[in-house]
Amino acid sequence: MNDTDTAAEPRLTSLSHGGGCGCKIAPGVLSELLRAAPALPVPPDLLVGTATSDDAAVWRLNDEQALVATTDFFMPIVDDPHDFGRIAATNAISDVYAMGGRPIMALALVGMPISVLSRTTIGRILEGGAAACAAAGIPVAGGHTIDSVEPIYGLVALGLVHPDRVRKNAGARPGDVLVLGKPLGTGILSAALKKGQLDPAGYAEMIATTTKLNTPGPDLAAVEGVHALTDVTGFGLAGHALEMARGSGCDLRIDWDRVPVMSIVRGLLGRGFVTGASGRNWDSYGAAVDLPQGFADHERALLTDPQTSGGLLVSCAATAVDEVLSIFARHDFQTAAVIGEATAGAGRLVIR
CATH class of the missing domain: 3.30.1330.10 (PurM-like, N-terminal domain)
Known part of the structure; x- marks a missing residue:
C-alpha cells in the first residue's frame, strides 16, 4: 500500500x-x-x-x-x-x-x-x-x-x-448524594455508527462527549464533602456504581429518570442498537442489581452500556452538592445531574 x-x-x-x-x-x-x-x-x-x-x-x-x-x-x-x-x-x-x-x-x-x-x-x-x-x-x-x-x-x-486529596471509588457513605458528570449512551451510538446508521448530528454529539476531558476531577477532590470518585467506562453505569458500592460497604440507589442520556440514544435503542458488551456486563454482575418491576430490556441495556470516555460519578455529602454542581458547571459540564444516593447496605445497586 x-x-x-x-x-x-x-x-x-x-x-x-x-x-x-x-x-x-x-x-x-x-x-x-x-x-x-x-x-x-x-x-x-x-x-x-x-x-x-x-x-x-x-x-x-x-x-x-x-x-x-x-x-x-x-x-x-x-x-x-x-x-x-x-x-x-x-x-x-x-x-x-x-x-x-x-x-x-x-x-x-x-x-x-x-x-x-x-x-x-x-x-x-x-x-x-x-x-x-x-x-x-x-x-x-x-x-x-x-x-x-x-x-x-x-x-x-x-x-x-x-x-x-486522593479520591478513591471506595469512600461513599450512607447519606451521600450521587452526581453523574456526563450523559450515557456512547456504546449505543457506536453500535449505530458501525452499522452506518448514525447521522451527522449524532456523531457530533458522540465526539463532543468522548473528547471532553474530565477536568473537574481535581477541583472535586479538593472539596471536603466529596467522599468517592470514579469514572464510568466499559462496565457501564451499573458496573462502576457497583464497584463503588462494594468498595464502600454500602448500597447505591439510582433514580433512573434523573440519569442524563444523550439526545438520540433512546430512539436508537428502540431500533435495536445495543452492544454485545452490555449483555456481557449484565451477565457478570446483574445478580447484585435490583431493578424495578417492569424495567424494560432496552433500559437495562442502557444501564449496562459501555461508556467510552464517560463521566465522573461523585459520591458527596448532601451539604456539598451545590458546590459539586457548581464545579461541573464551571468546567462546562452542563448536563451534570444528581442521580441518587448512598444508603446503608452490603454493596448492592438499586434502580428505582
Missing part, C-alpha cells in the same frame, strides 16, 4: 471486533483472572492498588505529592483516525482526573496493522492523541509500538495529587 493511499483502506471500525471501552474483558471474567494472580504484600506507600478495582494506582512520593499511574487502550470506536486518537487519549487521561490528580505526561501505546493501514492514517491517530494531551496540558513523552492484527491505541497516563 502507498504510504498516503487512504482511499483504499477499510473502515477503522471494520478492523476491530469491539470498539472503545466495549472491548473490555467482561467484569466477571476479569475477576476470575485477577483472583488467579498471587497475593503480594502491599507496600505502605501504595495508597491505591487493585483492592477495589479503582481507576488508577497511586504511590506516595512524599508528604506533599503522590504519583497517579494508569493505562488504557482500545480498538477503534469511530472511523475517523484523528477522532479515534483523541477519544482514546481522552479516555486514558480521565483515570488521572478520577483519582483527583492533575496529569503531567503520557506515553503512547500503539499497535497497528501496518500492511493494512497507511502511515498517513496511523499518523493521524497519533496526532489525535497528541491533540488530546495538548488540551490536558501534557506532553506525549514516549511510548511503544507493535505491528498488530487490529488497530490499538491508548496511553500510559501519569499525574500528581496531594496524598490527602
